[in-house]
Amino acid sequence: IITGYLLLFFFFNECVQYLRKKETKNLFSLLKINFAFLVSILLLSAFIFVLLFQLAPYGGRTQGIPLELANFNPLSPKCFISLMLPFAIVKEPGFFGNDISMANTYMGLTVLVLVVASLFRKKTAEEKIFLVFGFIALLASLGEYTPVREILYRYFPMFNLFRFPSIISYFALLAFIPIAAKLLQLFWQNA
Numbered sequence: 001i002i003t004g005y006l007l008l009f010f011f012f013n014e015c016v017q018y019l020r021k022k023e024t025k026n027l028f029s030l031l032k033i034n035f036a037f038l039v040s041i042l043l044l045s046a047f048i049f050v051l052l053f054q055l056a057p058y059g060g061r062t063q064g065i066p067l068e069l070a071n072f073n074p075l076s077p078k079c080f081i082s083l084m085l086p087f088a089i090v091k092e093p094g095f096f097g098n099d100i101s102m103a104n105t106y107m108g109l110t111v112l113v114l115v116v117a118s119l120f121r122k123k124t125a126e127e128k129i130f131l132v133f134g135f136i137a138l139l140a141s142l143g144e145y146t147p148v149r150e151i152l153y154r155y156f157p158m159f160n161l162f163r164f165p166s167i168i169s170y171f172a173l174l175a176f177i178p179i180a181a182k183l184l185q186l187f188w189q190n191a
Contacts (some may be wrong), residue, residue, distance in 0.1 A: 001136070001158045003172045009129050018127070068154050074143020075166040079103045081110055102166035106155030107173045114180035127179055135176030141169035 018027035042049075076097040081088045086106035091099040104182060108113075115134075123131065139148040143165035152159040 001161070002168065006129075006133055006175070008170075009133065010126065013125050013129060040087075065163065067150060067153055067160075069163050070160060071143040071149060071165060073098050073102060073164045074145060074149070075102065075105065075141040075163075075165055075169050077104055077142065079157070082106050084109070097168055102164060102169075103175070105169055108178060111177060111180040114183045115176045118179050118183045121183070127182060130175045134179070135170045137168050137172035137175060141165050141167070141172065149173055165189050 011030075014030055015027060018024070018030065020029045077100070078096050079089065082104045083106060085103055089096055089100060089103040091102070118127070118131070136148060139146045140152055141149075143149050149165045149168075154160075
């Protein structure tokens with residue numbers, strides 16, 4: 001679900017870029033390819049959709065879960081110490097207020113430094129999408145500590161279907177890796 005939203009943002013960005021440049025042929029080609037991709041995904045997923053439709057009366061998960069369950073086991077702000085010290089969460093797991101398997105936000109010191117450094121340079125539209133998406137995912141992973149998870153739960157389709165907001169932090173880390181990679185590439189090109 002979360003990856004689908006990221007891909008949707010990139011799709012809209014490409015459409016806007018083609019519209020700005022008045023490249024209607026490329027826009028039509030992009031729409032045609034993505035439509036074919038969507039149809040093929042729906043056909044390949046038909047079995048799952050039929051199964052979910054048949055099992056819907058036996059479980060309430062298809063209608064969503066209550067917000068209290070959706071906010072269960074968030075990433076606590078104390079867990080951000082693991083950005084620098086990954087094994088800090090192992091010493092006193094109860095101190096962090098969530099499951100030990102979901103408390104680590106370590107992405108590597110090099111990636112962390114490069115992400116922070118990338119905040120101070122001009123970025124492409126794709127890099128901005130990754131950066132904004134990463135920060136929103138990081139804020140959403142904090143669950144009840146910020147209003148972001150509740151906003152996503154209430155106003156974005158399918159965000160009411162899963163628990164454990166701390167898992168969303170993994171998508172933040174995955175969004176920050178291309179930002180760091182781009183800055184590292186620019187560093188090696190200019191070195």
